[in-house]
Amino acid sequence: MTSILIKNGFVIDPVQGIRGDKMDIAINDGKIVKNLSNPDKTIDASGMVVMAGGVDIHSHVAGAKVNVGRTFRPEDKLQSTYAPYHGIRHMAGGTSVPTVFKTAYMYADMGYTTVIEAAMPPLYARHTHEEMRDTPIIDEAALPMFGNNWFVLDYLKRGEMDNAAAYIAWLLRSTKGYGIKCVNPGGTEAWAWGLNCLSIDDPVPYFDITPRQIVSGLMEVNEYLHLPHSLHLHSNNLGNPGNYTTTLDTLKLSEGIKPNNNFGREQVLHHTHIQFHSYGGTTWADFESKGKEVMDYINSHPAVTCDIGFVTLDETTTMTGDGPFEYHLNKLNHLKWANTDVELECGSGIVPYVYSKDVYVCGVQWSIGLEMALLAKDHMRCYLTTDHPNAGPFWRYPRIMKWLMSEKARNDVLATMKNEDKVRDRSTLGSIDRELTLYEIAQMTRAGPAKALGLGSSVGGLVPGMQADIAVYPYNPETESDPEKIEWAFSHAKYLIKSGEVILNDGEVVSNGNKKTYWVDVKTTPNRQVERDIDQTFVKYYTVNKNNYEVNEHEFMKNPCVVQIDAIQ
Amino acid sequence: MSKRLTDIICPFCGTLCDDIEVEVSDDGKQILEVYNSCAIGSEKFLHAQSPDRITRPRMKQEDGSWKETTYEEAAKYTAKILCDAKKPLMYGWSSTSCEAQSTGHMIAEQVGGVLDNTATVCHGSTLIAMQDVGIPSCTLGEVKNRADRIIFWGCNPAHAHPRHMSRYSIYSRGYFTGKGSKSRKIIVVDPRPTDSASLADEYIQVEQGRDYELLSALRAALRGAQLPDKVSGVTKEKIYEIVDILKGGRFVVIFFGMGVTHSLGKNHNIDMAIALTADLNNYTKASIIAMRGHYNVTGSGQVLGWQFGFPFCVDLSRGFARYNPGETSSNDLLMRGEVDGCLVVGSDPGSHFPIASVKKIHDIPTVCIDPHTTPTTAVSTCHVPVAIVGIEVGGSCYRMDNVPIESRKVVDPPAGMLTDAEFLGLVLKEVNHIKGVAE
């Protein structure tokens, strides 16, 4: 493998506390090294920013519902140029739901190297893996969904933590999953009957368990299994006015639980797309931000992390494992609605959506995301996402960086809104003059999410010994003052190196890279009862045989990278 | 001593049964018996063993006779006709694995091919309807565990998907449906009193080609609107009664087939069926599922979707992907005479396309990759027999409800035979060579 020296850039690395010092970064054999003599390649990064490759903790980029989003929206291919086949570059199209090729190229252009697919239905795991296998360049992992799984509901209802843990370990192994995702706990099972769970004490029909018990139980099991990532939660009541009380009730469930892992992770709960869960008011008429209330809680509770889910004010395609939410969203906008309920496990829904800056609710949603990120006290615990593509497509991250880094850029957007006064009135955004630094942006986009995922020792930083994932952006922090330049530069990385291999050279894709896929294999104490339960349930209730359920690592994964954990008691 | 292989996947229809057991000889070369499968599935396994199987590629001579050739020569020929053509059609993909599809797509990207699958003559109208109005759906296990109202509309599972009824729908017993068929009300809508209709609690004989009107009437009745005395040959009393049955259920599912996708109205029928399903969700829970035919036509739509963004009729001839059924669909392209080279994989347009299209296929250089001789091989210039996916080689397949299942290898193919993925790999190499692309 080639050795590379990146010379003279402004290096920003929160892992080491480096804040824009002019430094060289050396790479050998796929890793960052202390120093290097006679490099094979030298990159002159003078006047440019050097950061670790970006890490996306929550994005919907691969799998069954993403592909429904692609195939049922041919119009989505018409809203941006369909890039032609060119050399090693595959043809690449799609706007809010890009094809696997375009997904990889656009993440690369932004300097991102690790992406977590945030919702894998276990029965569809093979599909998720096939798409990830075909996605070049970026390292990926997928989180299977557990919050509506019949085994989990049964074991947690009876307080059988050993059994729940043994089952979850088995499912992670079977689906080649990375961690525990929970979407609308209990609510998606209720949706199988057309119902929902809107508070943490709404019982799940027939299963006689509450979301409170599910969330607490999953956090406990997560630590019992010593997983690299914490419980990754999309709580109940997403997207509804007044839901912030449900969110606070949910966040409080983390109190008293201690992280227990060897991966440097400090949180026990990651709450995703918190913007969608921080709404006040009782209807859309008196809808307002409660971002401050929710962020105050997070600021004072170090065992909680969040990502924002910024609204980008674009036309997009919403898709979540929260089936009932998508049904109700469709009742609001009357565009097309797709839904898939998955036997014994989960569900999902998909609805196109237009976040118009002239609709005041959308303007307020846009404000809430920014307000929360600007009120956050610790950006190692608050991450930049759009819940792609739900609040907007991921390739808008550079625009969000611009908004976070420039009060002027935010005011420019507010000034073009039809309902500017009303939007300003419903959140505190207008009164915040904070402008985030590149250091804080680096915390939100690489160091922080890497740590929360338990990957902090290998990615998200520039410490010698770490995987050489490095982005060089054509942005000079000493001389640049135009906020537009932030958006441009962070959409057009000049160089990208992934695992020591040059992917972007002078802005051109020169390699499809050698992506890898993480999964977690936890050894638990052999558990006859769980084995029997699994066998019987497959025979009686599944429509696929148990022996045809497991995802074959060698067929369906590119460079599988297994994290081994011993949780035998 | 023979041995019994279990959990085998049947590579016949979109039901994609995965509980087949196959008895093979001790040396693993001979299939002796097939268990659990339907008659058609068994036949597919047993037919693999037929002694008159063609095991090497063959080229058609001037005089119409076949001459055996090697896989390497056949790959060179295939690459050449695809590279020479301005608009090569690469059709089929429904009876092969996602791995073979994917290799084919990489070829198409380089030669500027049109990728189309059998949905083009089957559930293409369903895909278009989904693009119009979406689709509330579920996996077949949801039907098994929950459904207490099942409609079969314009489909005849008793013949086309024989084990569907016992595995997933009418007779299956699940968590909330422990009494099997006694837990359910079955409604069949079809102009013909089919064998499936004879199993129904309610058989609705709709007038031929009047599905759209009847679906509209059901939606109107659901909203409490007044109906004329008869719609599509069905009395209004019956329509109200059906609506009451549906509303009274806890979980409704509509299965539909070619009877509605290709009768008058086509995709508009499906729009209306999907809209009825969505409306039913205001009263109870409802889902709708297309009865997809070939065992992996669903997979073809999936792979095309994640690689190019469209589920069928994908035209790469301009260097990027375009989709416009009616323009970029196989039969339209063929009949307009735009296709000047053809590759057929895992399907039989010779049997399923209109004769005018088949004549065009006959008139242009065509390579047919198929384990068996078919009406399509007869009109091709080159026939490449390959191992049978799901019997002689495994690979990824998608069930009609989009559930991915990895099919298994049961026996070796005849000595020296390649799989279609392997053969397409050879073609890709040759194409790279012709185009001067580094691998």
Ligand SMILES: [Zn+2]
């Ligand atoms: Zn999400």
